Amino acid sequence: MSQQQPQQDEAPFVARTLGSGTRKEAADANEVLAFYRRQSRTAGEDVEWTFADHPAVTAAPDEGDLATVVRELDAHFENGVPIGIIAAALSKQGDTIGDTMDAIHDLRMTGGLWEPRDDHLRAF
Amino acid sequence: MTRWNTSTDEVEAVSPDITDETNALPARYFTDPAVHEMEKEKIFGRYWMYAGHANAVTEPGDYFTRTIGDKQVIVVRDHDDEVRVFFNVCAHRGSKMVEDTPMTDPGNMGRIRCPYHLWTYDLDGDLTSTPKSFEEAGLNPDLEDEDVCEFDACDNGLKEVTSDTIGPFVFLNFQDDPMPLEEQAGQLKDDLEALPLGEYEHATRIVSEVECNWKTFAGNYSECDHCQANHQDWITDIELRDSELEVHDYHWILHYTHAEDVEDEMRIHDEHEAQFHYFWPNFTVNMYGTADGYGTYIIDPIDEGRFQLVADYYFRDGEMSEEEKGFVQTSRQLQEEDFELCERQYAGLKSGALAQAQLGPNEHTLHRLHRLAQEAYEA
Incomplete structure (x- = not known):
């Protein structure tokens, strides 16, 4: 993810598809996740973050595995970390949203994550 | 007469007569979440x-x-x-x-x-x-x-x-016993099957999400009264005054004549024009007249205020030439210009001020779109 900061009139969350470069601006990180799912379903496109203006993302570690990052982010949220925020945090390590979703699936299938509410995760 | 959301103006169903005052779909059909849910069954569950x-x-x-x-x-x-x-x-x-x-x-x-x-x-x-x-x-x-x-x-x-x-x-x-496709398609079936569409390969798909109701974009696609003011690069090669809008039961065709003849090799069809076919409810076939290929649009609603435009491009070879890439970029420019217009219109519709719009006499394709929607809702 670019370190570029959003301008005054820009949405806090911005991403784009890898292939066609279609841009998505959103007020909520999980809106970007929904965009990724639609793009993936319709065009098989992965999505990368352009920037995410959220204190949890800013504070997220620049290294560490998925479980570590989710635990770090957890302090900023009351009932699970929005998956969009997790994806934005992992983009600091170069991950696309598709990469993050794959990693989440793998970790969930080993029991390392749970979902206290829809599209929000906590780590053991 | 335009009808505003006031205590005195009342909306009515879309009149079959385009010269009537109530010739447009009431605005709430573009902005009401309940209408989006209804359309899943009454439109997308019913037509081809x-x-x-x-x-x-x-x-x-x-x-x-x-x-x-x-x-x-x-x-x-x-x-x-x-x-x-x-x-x-x-x-x-x-x-x-x-x-x-x-x-x-x-x-x-x-x-x-x-x-x-x-x-x-x-x-x-x-x-x-x-x-x-x-x-x-x-x-x-x-x-x-x-x-x-x-x-x-x-x-x-x-x-x-x-x-x-x-x-x-x-x-x-999705219906168990639908009307035959050839009945809904009418002449469109013969027109498209006369062309070698199957000989072309898929080259690229671009999916855009737009912040407006799907019918807002469908209406924009269906008329070109806005082109003079808003697609100035594109219309330099088009004789807008020679355009023809041909309306059938469930589809309409926009014919745009090119200002100068284009080489036959650059068209998939015989006519020296661009042809845009709209097939109710949400599919288009775009033959640009300046490329040996064609495009299709699917105008898929996400909710009442957003849709996905799934744009596919087909050329002789799945690997696009530089010229064809340039063509797709021009098409994308047109899309972005239209997206901006549609989102502006939708922002106005969402404000709740307008109750029922007023269509012009040359928006008969749009009138057909609104009539079909009205008929679907009432069915």
């Missing part, structure tokens, strides 16, 4: 919908998925070389079976297998096998194995969705 391009599934077992509203189907070529459409739902307990598989990246499978309990179906939808636990009653003390009924391959097969084609375009209809 574009499923995808047959060239994406050329071999037996090739398949892709298509999502329409809350429904998802598998489009698959069977062992008899027929393209068939099934709900992506297992006949056992309703599990989704195959993963999302876009037409642009099709998969291949010898049989359709549900990952949940491994019920397996042939490509014609018949149930071919179930695990032994469905043939014996070993865990149920109240049943003997001989009491277990064998599942009928057909009765326990997949739910097929009615499908048909126009050239290489595969359409589906």
Whole structure:
């Protein structure tokens, strides 16, 4: 993810598809996740973050595995970390949203994550 | 007369007569979430919908998925070389079976297998096998194995969705006994099947999300009164005054004459013009007249205030030349110009000030769109 900061009139969350470069601006990180799912379903496109203006993302570690990052982010949220925020945090390590979703699936299938509410995760 | 949301103005159904005051769909049909839910059944569950391009599934077992509203189907070529459409739902307990598989990246499978309990179906939808636990009653003390009924391959097969084609375009209809596709398509079927559309290869797909109701964009596509002011690069090569808008029962065609003749090799059709075909409810075929290829749009609603424009481009070769890439970019420019206009219009509609718009005399294609929507809602 670019370190570029959003301008005054820009949405806090911005991403784009890898292939066609279609841009998505959103007020909520999980809106970007929904965009990724639609793009993936319709065009098989992965999505990368352009920037995410959220204190949890800013504070997220620049290294560490998925479980570590989710635990770090957890302090900023009351009932699970929005998956969009997790994806934005992992983009600091170069991950696309598709990469993050794959990693989440793998970790969930080993029991390392749970979902206290829809599209929000906590780590053991 | 435009009708505003005041205590005195009242909206009415879209008049069949375009010269009447109430010739447009009331604004709430563009902004009301309940209308979006209603359209899933009354429009997208009732009319013929574009499923995808047959060239994406050329071999037996090739398949892709298509999502329409809350429904998802598998489009698959069977062992008899027929393209068939099934709900992506297992006949056992309703599990989704195959993963999302876009037409642009099709998969291949010898049989359709549900990952949940491994019920397996042939490509014609018949149930071919179930695990032994469905043939014996070993865990149920109240049943003997001989009491277990064998599942009928057909009765326990997949739910097929009615499908048909126009050239290489595969359409589906979720109704059990729909009007024939050729009846809904009318002359469009003959017009498109006269062209060698199947000889062209898919080159690229661009999916855009736009912040307006799908009918807002559909209306914008259907008229070019806005072109002079808003598509200034494009209209330099077009004789707008020579344009013709041809309206049929469920489709309309926009003919735009080029200012100068274009080489025959640069057109898929004979006429020296661009042709844009709109097929109710949400599919278009775009023949630009300046490229040896064509495009299609699917205008898929996400909710009442957003839609996905799925734009596919087909050329002689799936690998685009630099010229063809430039052409796609020009097309994208037109899209972005239209998206901006549509989002501005939708922002106005959402404000709640307008109750019922007023169409102009040359917006008869748009009038047809609104009439079809009205008829669907009332059906």
